Amino acid sequence: MQDSQINVMQAPNREAQISDILAQLREKKFSIVNPRRKNGLILYKPYHAEFVGPGAVVGSEIDTDVVKVISVGNLSLVTPQTTKEKINAYLIRRQWVRLTKQITDNPIALQRAQVILNQFENWFDPQTTAQLPDEAFALLVGVLPQTIRKVRNAYIG
Structure with missing residues (x-):
């Protein structure tokens, strides 16, 4: 995996960082929350929020309804290089959703x-x-x- 075009670590401030992430989501770009860091995103959607943790996909078709973003930890997004990396990122996203569901049950x-x-x-x-x-x-x-x-x-x- 390579650092994505929007490496949020390089954004000049938090507001620019969040603006870059929202723009990336609106463009349906596919990124992965860096699995080698303690970081993540809280994605506000119209009626709930989702936590996207290390190793999980963010963007593409599944996050077109995001209205607000909060970065957690030392956020870094990476770009997958193979189909296997993409599939694994979707599976990890599903694990984060399941963990949250267990709590909400x-x-x-x-x-x-x-x-x-x-x-x-x-x-x-x-x-x-x-x-x-x-x-x-x-x-x-x-x-x-x-x-x-x-x-x-x-x-x-």
């Missing part, structure tokens, strides 16, 4: 909120997780932002 909102926060702290670290907005986590697991805030406050206090 829990009928208790406070528990869903706690689990998604714990998962992000394990995947990344507490500091990175603390920087992400309550709204993003809420959209990932189908709870209100206040529920995320309540769990965060209980953890801090």
Whole structure:
């Protein structure tokens, strides 16, 4: 895999980085979240959000409805060189979706909120997780932002 045309590490600031990613998604470009880094994207869609973690595809036909993007960690997108790399990236994206579905299958909102926060702290670290907005986590697991805030406050206090 090679670094994509939009290596977000080189963007001058966060706003330009996000603008570049949204432009890439609108053009249906196919990229992979760098599997060699702790990084990812939270993609806001009209009624929910999806986390795209390391090794997963972002773009192409599956992300044409993205309305907002949040980068997580030290984001880097790479371009696949083979069909096998593309197939593997789709399979990894499906794994991230399944993991989120397992969390959302829990009928208790406070528990869903706690689990998604714990998962992000394990995947990344507490500091990175603390920087992400309550709204993003809420959209990932189908709870209100206040529920995320309540769990965060209980953890801090």
